[in-house]
Structures are given as structure tokens and as C-alpha cells.
Amino acid sequence: MARPSLKTQRSHEILAAFAACVARYGLEGATQERVAAEAGVKRTLLRHYLGNRDEMIDALIDHVAADFDAQTEAMLAALPATGRVPALLDLLFDWQRPSDGDRVMTYQALVTAAERLPRAGQAMAAGTEHFAAALRRELAMAHPGAPDEAVTAATLGLMALAFNAEALAPLDLPESWASATRRAADSLVATLEV
Amino acid sequence: MARPSLKTQRSHEILAAFAACVARYGLEGATQERVAAEAGVKRTLLRHYLGNRDEMIDALIDHVAADFDAQTEAMLAALPATGRVPALLDLLFDWQRPSDGDRVMTYQALVTAAERLPRAGQAMAAGTEHFAAALRRELAMAHPGAPDEAVTAATLGLMALAFNAEALAPLDLPESWASATRRAADSLVATLEV
DNA sequence: AAATAAATTTTCAACCTTGACAATTTATGG
DNA sequence: CCATAAATTGTCAAGGTTGAAAATTTATTT
Numbered sequence: 001m002a003r004p005s006l007k008t009q010r011s012h013e014i015l016a017a018f019a020a021c022v023a024r025y026g027l028e029g030a031t032q033e034r035v036a037a038e039a040g041v042k043r044t045l046l047r048h049y050l051g052n053r054d055e056m057i058d059a060l061i062d063h064v065a066a067d068f069d070a071q072t073e074a075m076l077a078a079l080p081a082t083g084r085v086p087a088l089l090d091l092l093f094d095w096q097r098p099s100d101g102d103r104v105m106t107y108q109a110l111v112t113a114a115e116r117l118p119r120a121g122q123a124m125a126a127g128t129e130h131f132a133a134a135l136r137r138e139l140a141m142a143h144p145g146a147p148d149e150a151v152t153a154a155t156l157g158l159m160a161l162a163f164n165a166e167a168l169a170p171l172d173l174p175e176s177w178a179s180a181t182r183r184a185a186d187s188l189v190a191t192l193e194v
Numbered sequence: 195m196a197r198p199s200l201k202t203q204r205s206h207e208i209l210a211a212f213a214a215c216v217a218r219y220g221l222e223g224a225t226q227e228r229v230a231a232e233a234g235v236k237r238t239l240l241r242h243y244l245g246n247r248d249e250m251i252d253a254l255i256d257h258v259a260a261d262f263d264a265q266t267e268a269m270l271a272a273l274p275a276t277g278r279v280p281a282l283l284d285l286l287f288d289w290q291r292p293s294d295g296d297r298v299m300t301y302q303a304l305v306t307a308a309e310r311l312p313r314a315g316q317a318m319a320a321g322t323e324h325f326a327a328a329l330r331r332e333l334a335m336a337h338p339g340a341p342d343e344a345v346t347a348a349t350l351g352l353m354a355l356a357f358n359a360e361a362l363a364p365l366d367l368p369e370s371w372a373s374a375t376r377r378a379a380d381s382l383v384a385t386l387e388v
Numbered sequence: 389a390a391a392t393a394a395a396t397t398t399t400c401a402a403c404c405t406t407g408a409c410a411a412t413t414t415a416t417g418g
Numbered sequence: 419c420c421a422t423a424a425a426t427t428g429t430c431a432a433g434g435t436t437g438a439a440a441a442t443t444t445a446t447t448t
Contacts, residue, residue: 048395052438112364153377154378157354159358160359164354184350198415199425
């Protein structure tokens, strides 16, 4: 017998706007005013739905972590039944992608803040390990004979290449680097062949 | 016939403090008050030596870029006459190092701000290419027979591994990742063997 | 249409950050 | 000691950011 709550939807919209602002301006630069403008609502609504700034940041951490995990799962779900590793590389190093670059920038901002915000550090660490584990599982399945250490090494190599490509995207680096990055990834996978 | 100027020294101290604050709080979070406290001077001195905030940021960009390049040169200078590539890997992936982690964090903050601050983007891009070129030269010298594309791929792979290790340092990731990172680096170099 | 609970807007005070300039102190050369 | 130029400190106003709560509007149920 009351007006229906928009809490879930609005909170989500606001957190998405928050994440976008963090990606663009950094955590400290993502003021409530900017987030409100990005979300297209009054500043006081942020407070209404998410509380004060500290509480907003806590919510953001959870949001980004969930988003990261969802991205990992979506990546796995998009893989075909056979030839999964080549498909995985195509996904990780597809430069035509509509650049969810914001995601990695937000992630980086929270990683940087880990010292001041232990919760952020824990959440980002968990997400990173989750992603690495998924990558590792695919490599291990495709190369059952490869020694564990080699699989782990290739996993970290792929992850570093993928993260780095996104993190440095704001710089206009030579185009040739894109193909070289993919080639490095292929080399790492090739180390797992018998 | 006047008091000697401290401009050079003080400017340097202040910029170092600025860089440290940017690493810790992000660019927007590095307020003049915090920088002044970090440098141990009154806020008004920042203005005296470096001008207003925009001018301070311009100076910071130059400072960080110069620092980055100096680091690259120092790395090269530290290499022995023979066995340069293994020594290079030891330098890049030495986890005992007293962690100049601040440097990479500051770098990351400026990369993130590239969209708003084109000068920052240009400077960080130049530094990155300088670093990559140095790496590439070493690999090419040690492996004259390797095809250009392979050398470039290995270069980017090493760079990604090194940057990533530093960028994710604030997270307490599994210790085993350190050795796996080194192993991935070794694998990339091994792709250049005949 | 009346009651209800939620959305949305309004408003105000406290705090922080910055810019700018005036005032003062201090070290050096003559 | 004196003149000079620089370092250092002091102060104030303007603008932006946040916290908090009150007032108003709106959608839904009965």
C-alpha cells in the first residue's frame, strides 16, 4: 500500500555512474556532484539511496567486485565447446571491442587505494584471483600434460598482457603493439605444448 | 648581493612530495595541504615556488617523466657487459627491491588522467616508449637472429609483466605468483632462441 | 478519495581547498 | 652596517564539497 521502491534499480544506476566517474577522475575526484550529474539525479538522492560518502564507497567496492566477477563468468560462458583457448585469446585481445576500458580504470583506482581502504584491496584481490583461476583452468584443460608451474606462469603472463593493454589504453601507443601483444600471448600458450 | 635562491632544491623536494601524495591519494586527492605536509613546508610556499595548481601539475608531469627516463637509464647502466638479459630480468623481477612502488602508482595516476591532461598522456607515452625501446634493444642485441616481430612481442610481454607486478603490489596476492611471473618472463625470452 | 510509504526537492551549516596578496624575516654582497 | 632579493609567514575571500534534516510531491493500496 505504498509507492514501489526504486532502491535496487536506482542504487545500481548510481553505482554505475560512480564507477564511471572514478575511472575518469579517480576515487577522490569522483565527487558526489559529479556522480549525481553523471547519473542524472540530484545529489541528495545519492544520500537517500546509499548513505554518506563512506557508505557509498563501500557499496562501490561491492559493485565493482561483482562486476569483475560477472565479467569473468561472461567470458567463460562465451567460449565454445572446442578450441576454447584460442577463443579466449580472441576475447582478451580483441581491440575492436567497445572498450569497457572504464572497468579496468575503476579497478586500478581501487587497487591503488588498497592501502587506505583494506576492503577495496581484499575485494580486488579476490576478483583478480578469481579471474586468474578461470584462466588457469582453461589452460590446464587444454594442456593436460603441461607442468603446473608452466601453466601458472602462462596464466600470469596472459593476465599481465590483458590488464596492461587496458591500463595503458589512454595513451596512444603505437598500433603495432596490439599485434605484438597478441603474439606474446600466443607464445606463452605455446610454451604449454608437449 | 642577495639571499641565495633555493628554487631548484625546494622545487624538487616539493615535486617529490607531490608525486608521493599522488601515488597515495590519486591526482585529485593530492591537495596542496597534503603535499605541503608531506614536504614539511607551509602551503603558501608551494605557490611561491611552483605557481598555482595547474602549473604545479605541469611541473609534476615533467618531474615524473624525467624520473621515469632516469630510471630507465639507471637500469641500463646497472647491466654488466655480458649476460645482460638475465641481469635485466633480475632487475625487473627482483621482489626484494626496496619497492619504489610509488613510482609506478604515480605513473598510473597520470596515465589515467591522460584524457583530461593531454600533456600527461604525451609524457607518459614517451616514457613508456623509451622504456620499451631500451628493453627491445637489449633483447635484439642478445638475440641477433630473432625476427623483429618476435623481439617486439617479447619486449611487450616483459613490460606487461613488470608493470603489472608493480601495479598490483598493493594487493597481497599469492607469493607463488612472484616466481611464476619470473618464469613467464624467462619463457618469453626463450622464444627468441634459435 | 484517503492513507501510506516512498521518491524527490529544498534548504542550511560546516568544512575543505584554492588563489591572491600583504607583511615579515633572513641571508648575502658591498 | 646597509641595501637587496629572496625565503617565509599571515590573512582573507571565493568557491566547492559534504552532511543532515525538513518539506513536498508522487504512486500505490484499500
